[in-house]
Amino acid sequence: MARRIAIASPVGAAGEAAPQVAVRGPSWDGRFTVLILFLPPALLLFTLFVVLPIGEAAWYSGFNWNGFGRPTNWIGFDNYRFVLETRAFWLALRNNGLIIAVSLAIQLPLALTLALILAERFRGAVALRMLFFMPYILAEIATGLIFSFVYDGDYGLVASIWRTFGAEPPHLLASTDTAMLAVLIVIVWKYFGFHMMLFIAALQGLDKSLVEAARIDGATRSQALRHVVIPLLYPTIRLSVFFAIVGSLQLFDLVMPLTRGGPADSSNTMVSFLYNNGISRMRVGYGSAIGVILFVICVTFAFTYKRWFMRDE
Amino acid sequence: MRLLGKLVLAAAACLLWANSAAADTTIKWLHIEVNPAQVKIWEEVARSYEASHPGVKVEMQFLENEAYKAKLPTILQSKDRPHIIYSWAGGVLKAQVEAGVLEDITDSVRSGGYSDTIAPAALAAFTQNGRVFGLPIALSQVGFLYNKDLMAKGNVDASRIKTWDDLLGAVKTLKAAGVTPIVVGGADKWPLHFYWTHLAVRVGGKPAFDAALKGENGGFAGETFQRSGELFKQLVDLQPFQNGFLGFKNPQAVGYFGDGKATMILAISSFYHTQRALAADKVGLGDDKLGWFDFPVVPGGKGEPSDTLGGITGWLITKGAPKEATDFLKFFISKDVQARLAAGNFIVPVVKGGEAGLNSAFMKQIAANLAKSNYHQNFYDQSLGPSVGRVVNDVTAEIAGGSMNPQDAAKAIEAAWKQGN
Amino acid sequence: MPISCSQRYWQLLRNSLIISTLTVTLTLIVASMAAFAFAHVKFYGSSMLLSYLTLGLLFPAATAVLPLFIKVRDLGLLDTYFGVALPQVAFGLAMSVLLLRRFFKDIPHELLEAALVDGCSYVKFFRYVTLPLSRPILATVGTITFVNSWNAYLLPLVMLNTDALYPWPLGIMVYQGEYSSEWHLILAFITLTILPTIILFLIAQKHIVAGLTAGAVKG
Structure with a gap:
């Protein structure tokens, strides 16, 4: 039995020395065929389209290059300096920070509260769950377009609400003061359902007897919630935070139909900044430098977070 | 797995289908014009060219102005790039020439005295180092x-x-x-x-x-x-x-x-x-x-x-375009078509004689302003x-x-x- | 609605369907093969290779999109369905392999041993035992991949130039540019394009929810 487990779980098995021939039947030849046939496609695709481009980004970021021919104009670290000197870059970074802050301060508590309510069995609970989850599977582009209509200062929903109060409707997406706020609202609307579902899944996997035991011991509902349920949800909360942060760092599709990062770069995210300044101008070196910076942020974050917050998982 | 097999087949069939329809030569023409009245004239010109040149098909594609500018650098790197693209000349044209994505059409343009029919300053905007890469269509202020x-x-x-x-x-x-x-x-x-x-x-x-x-x-x-x-x-x-x-x-x-x-x-x-x-x-x-x-x-x-x-706008021929594309462009940038577009008040013409079509006081005024300007x-x-x-x-x-x-x-x-x- | 729209609508849906189908098919084939090797074959460096693949979870495709564009161009895949599908498969591999491997490992090992004793090869076992037993997880992975690919915007935006190849998110953005403030047209078009997503969601909601939440928890 022990041997079988070792065979079945190669990862993490201690002391992976030379291949040990397994019990009786399976010959090295058979396994060799599997390795030769089954692994290369995945490894090749992954290396070609994921790993190499990241390496090349680091290489290209040293050039001033418009993408035609081969890069020849080596300028060292100047592209990084140019990026760091661009005001819009810092705005984009700030906006990513804002998204994370809003995710943690508003979206997460909202999702958790709704999950606690909707994890109970009552008429319509499932339908409500689906309703809240729906925005998540809606394409970002469609969501963005729909909301750019909602926000439209002449024809939109927001405008008509304003008009019923007799006020001049604002153009939320057109002002440097409000555009990012408007984007943040859409982000919460779109993603809270996903986090809610995460919590519901976790709640349904909880050992109910723990809560019942607490209640029998005289704990009130809210006490049981605070001291039993929430601590049991910590792993899921940490996961939800992880997704919120990773999601913020790659947000792009939603911004484009809403504001394209404008006005005056006030609602760019890192990725839309990369698109607007790197790709659409074919500044391969500059854009690659932005990519490398984003990569470093992502990887540093992922490792630190794993190390500090998800040690037990 | 059988389902998978069917899906692959279906996808393959779709791919083949997509590639099957093609005339002998198709000229792909990418534009950004939003005014349907003007596009209608262009289409009529294209149809009449097709009628007199059997086997040639002119296919128009549209991209919205901003999307066009953002996508152009990548569009030009594609093998299936359009043959005729819109241009505002200037440094963007220079960069494109240096990148080697445009076709040198100097010989075709100079042959038969065609180039003499075009206002020299306008043609110069589409010339780099003595070579011509496109043709102007209009001036604006x-x-x-x-x-x-x-x-x-x-x-x-x-x-x-x-x-x-x-x-x-x-x-x-x-x-x-x-x-x-x-x-x-x-x-x-x-x-x-x-x-x-x-x-x-x-x-x-x-x-x-x-x-x-x-x-x-x-x-x-x-x-x-x-x-x-x-x-x-x-x-x-x-x-x-x-x-x-x-x-x-x-x-x-x-x-x-x-x-x-x-x-x-x-x-x-x-x-x-x-x-x-x-x-x-x-x-x-x-x-x-x-x-x-x-x-x-x-x-x-x-x-x-x-x-x-203002602008000096026109059309460029991209690298590897069929020679019919240049031929069509010369057909399109001609006195008759220019006069027609001028009559519709869409352009201030660049082909000599095209200004005869101008019939609104406004467009005549713009043409006059441009004519007396020493620094455009x-x-x-x-x-x-x-x-x-x-x-x-x-x-x-x-x-x-x-x-x-x-x-x-x-x-x-x-x-x-x-x-x- | 202008008559041209219906033609355009079907073309966009067809393109989206082709790209998504290609992505799902390739992901399922490539990821399940790799997952099988990781789950059932013990070999030197296996954990290292698996960690290598999971690197893909750490950063979004956007970070390297410019070099990716150059690569796809150099491979001659610019402006083709594969130019979008292959990078999508590559970036979805990490998650797919992890999900599939976990499921494959739960298939009783006795089955594999018995089969091997009976002279069945690993490859045949994979084809006739593992895959049929793994339908639920294949459906889940397939659905997630499909939804992601169906909704994707950045990769098609960078890789595709001919509007005849545009999937619907690109097409609808062009449409919006063209009809800027004619909201009734744009909203009608949006409704028509999100309709398939909603239908798919209603049909496959079990897989979608399971895949996107439970899958994420496990991953």
Whole structure:
């Protein structure tokens, strides 16, 4: 039995020395065929389209290059300096920070509260769950377009609400003061359902007897919630935070139909900044430098977070 | 697994289907024109070319202006790139030539005296180092289009707006009268950069621009350009634009003007007619309601009042395009077609004799302005090349949005120019 | 609605369907093979290779999109369905392999041993035992991949230039540019394009929810 487990779980098995021939039947030849046939496609695709481009980004970021021919104009670290000197870059970074802050301060508590309510069995609970989850599977582009209509200062929903109060409707997406706020609202609307579902899944996997035991011991509902349920949800909360942060760092599709990062770069995210300044101008070196910076942020974050917050998982 | 197999087959079938329909030679023509009336004429020209050239098919593709500019660098790298593309000439064209993505059509254009039919200055815009890469189709001028009714409502005499201060005064009066003075498509940024650029043309004239290109007098961070930013800021501080102007794309802004909701628009001369197509009622403002005045002068400025800002637009042939593409383009840029487009008031022609088609007083006036201009500055966002031009757009939008001061804006452009990427 | 729209609508849906189908098919084939090797074959460096693949979870495709564009161009895949599908598969591999491997490992090992004793090869076992037993997880992975690919915008935006190849998110953005403020047209078009997503969601909601939440928890 022990041997079988070792065979079945190669990862993490201690002391992976030379291949040990397994019990009786399976010959090295058979396994060799599997390795030769089954692994290369995945490894090749992954290396070609994921790993190499990241390496090349680091290489290209040293050039001033418009993408035609081969890069020849080596300028060292100047592209990084140019990026760091661009005001819009810092705005984009700030906006990513804002998204994370809003995710943690508003979206997460909202999702958790709704999950606690909707994890109970009552008429319509499932339908409500689906309703809240729906925005998540809606394409970002469609969501963005729909909301750019909602926000439209002449024809939109927001405008008509304003008009019923007799006020001049604002153009939320057109002002440097409000555009990012408007984007943040859409982000919460779109993603809270996903986090809610995460919590519901976790709640349904909880050992109910723990809560019942607490209640029998005289704990009130809210006490049981605070001291039993929430601590049991910590792993899921940490996961939800992880997704919120990773999601913020790659947000792009939603911004484009809403504001394209404008006005005056006030609602760019890192990725839309990369698109607007790197790709659409074919500044391969500059854009690659932005990519490398984003990569470093992502990887540093992922490792630190794993190390500090998800040690037990 | 069987299901998977079927899906693969279905996908493969779809792929094959997509590639099956093709004529002998297909000329792929990518355009950005939103005015259906003009596109209709183009289509008729294409059909008549097809009729006289069996086996050749002209296929038109559309991309919206901003999407086109953003996608063009990648489009040109594709093997299936369109054969004929729209161009504003300038530094963008230069970069494209250097990148080797355009076809040299010099011989074809010079053969049979064809090139002599085209206005030399316009053809020169599409020539780099003595080689021709495309053909011009039209000239345009930037200036103020205005709505006569709204001007009257605000009690402003548009014919007396001669200087920048006159314009500021008019804006104040119009605002006081409760009408929106100016509409602008701020989300696209380039309509805002017209202000800054035209001010630079007025303040510094041709010498300042040439000096900046050479890096003299502080380059684009020099006095002329800072002053232009300051003057622009004077206007911005009056809040002359429609509510939410930074969220308006240009077509929306032109439509807004066509709807009669704003008094003025700093326009390319062709907007005189596009506003009709873009207005909500598809009628827009008639000739009797439209007026035009040239961009106001800046007292003490070194530019001549007759200097103009505007475009020299045309079409390029991309590398590897079939020779039929060039042939069609020559057919398209011809006296007859030009006269027809001029008669529809879509263009100020570049082919000699084409101006005979001009029949509106307005277009004749623009043609006359262009004819007497000694310094016709191409749009900065095009003439300075793809990446510096975008920075000009970015910073003018930032001045308009109040998030950057004119000095920093000028410095940012100079920095981009020095980076050269 | 203008007559041209219906033609355009079907073309966009067809393109989206082709790209998504290609992506799902390739992901399922490539990821399940790799997952099988990781789950059932013990070999030197296996954990290292698996960690290598999971690197893909750490950063979004956007970080390297410019070099990716150059790569796809150099491979001659620019402006083809594969130019979008292959990078999509590559970026989805990490998650797919992890999910599949976990499921494959739960298939009783006795089955594999018995089969091998009977002279069945690993490859045949994979084809006739593992895959049929793994339908639920294949459906889940397939659905997630499909939804992601169906909704994707950035990769098609960068890789595709011909509007005849545009999937619907690109097409609808062009449409919006063309009809800027004619909201009734744009909203009608949006409604028509999100309709398939909603139908798919109603049909496959179990897999979608399971895949996107439970899958994420496990991953």
